[in-house]
Amino acid sequence: MQTPPINATDNSPLDVLIMAAGLGTRMRSARAKVLHQLGGRPLITHVCRAARDLHPRHIYVVVGHQAEDVAAAVQAEFGDANVSFIKQAEQRGTGDAVMTARDALAQAGSTVLVLSGDVPLVRSETLAKLVRQYHAENEGGCTLLSVRLENPAGYGRVIRDSDGRFVKIVEQKDASADELQVREINAGLYCFQAQALFNALDRVQPVNEQGEYYLTDVPELLSGEGKPVGVYLHPDAREVSGINTRADLAEFENMLRRGAIRKLMLDGGVTFIDPSHVYVSADAQVGRDTVIYPDVSLEGNSVIGEGCEIRSGSRITNSRIGHRVVIKDHCVLVDSDVADDCAVGPFAHLRMNTKMEAGAVVGNFVEVKKSRIGRGTKSMHLTYLGDATIGEKTNIGAGTVTCNYDGKAKHQTIIGDNVRIGSDTMLIAPVTVGDNSVTGAGSVVTEDVPPDTLVVGVPAVVKKRLDSKQEKEHKG
Ligand code: UD1
């Protein structure tokens, strides 16, 4: 979704101002509204992405409630390139929010695109249309973005004269009975000429039902000065609706989720057994002919290959899954990599950069942390593998534990190729088990085991050397 730069022509430079200082009282939350998550990331980052895709000269974010956290959320997404934060000490309304940017912008000679931090789904293409209409028709004044709603309750209404020309915006709480009938609403997205904006804001007074400085008074003031003011009536109301309550948030989440799943089905060739009971983040990728069962969550930027089967109750977060992988029921995979032809679960937990190489199997009630499981290696039952590096074609018996923590620090366990770890083996790390070795059931391995060796007992001692070639021939 590349939007061509708006400033390609000889227009004034574009600066973006995002209002994000409010608490969002209607969320009934201790957390600032713009920090609530939508599609797995804070609301404010959605707006910032849309803004960034316009390639503006600079983005200013007005912060207030939990300012540090809001700034951190934005920076986590973008670094500090072209973004700065302005503190609004007290939340005295949207007009006051914009006023905080006066020093930064009043003399900037720019076009200012004002966005609301709580209108997260707006697309950069739509913002580009708003800016273009401003340059085409209202340069020097203001263009605001409106939509028509079936139910306009709560929004500011766009009032026009009998010729359809813009007159003013009236907030719900200040509107007359007639004005309340108007279904064209102000979406809270505007384009202004910087100097005209701040001159007009100087004249805004908090004389309204809420005792706030309304940014929405500015277009009327500009129009009164004879400046051009126009409205870009956008056809897609949902895209520019704001989030004010948790009910709105859930509705948006649902919309995003349904959109992501539909796209995966239609464009991606992915089968969902029951699309209404799956969560898929907008950033997740899934290969064709993968089948996703009910109650699966694919979070963050997870990537799933082709021909996989993801069974019910599993959560996959920021992980990469290869092709033809089966994730059986009720698995949790976080920040991990699973190569082609592996099987995981049921009830397995992979985390902290665990890597399973091709054809490996991690089975029932097995937890794997920060470990590498080699090609074709199996750990089928009731096992904890932490800080371990395990070679190829090794078998880890039921109940094995890498005892990686001595109460002070974590230690590594290294297991070679073709090893057979007997059931209920305790591996006291740091410890190494050489290639082709075997541990007896119930052994407690406190010292390194050389290759081709059988150890047994508590603590484990060498029982005999194994001639691996003979063993293999013996087994056929
Ligand atoms: C605002 C508009 C309304 C419009 C609606 C669209 C005003 C007066 N009203 O109402 O016409 O229909 O958006 O969604 O502008 N904020 C600050 N500092 C403040 C106050 C607000 O930064 O002092 C921020 C909020 O964090 C939020 C945004 O501005 O991101 C909008 O504020 P909000 O209180 O949600 O305005 P609405 O009542 O929705």
Ligand code: CA
């Ligand atoms: Ca709002």
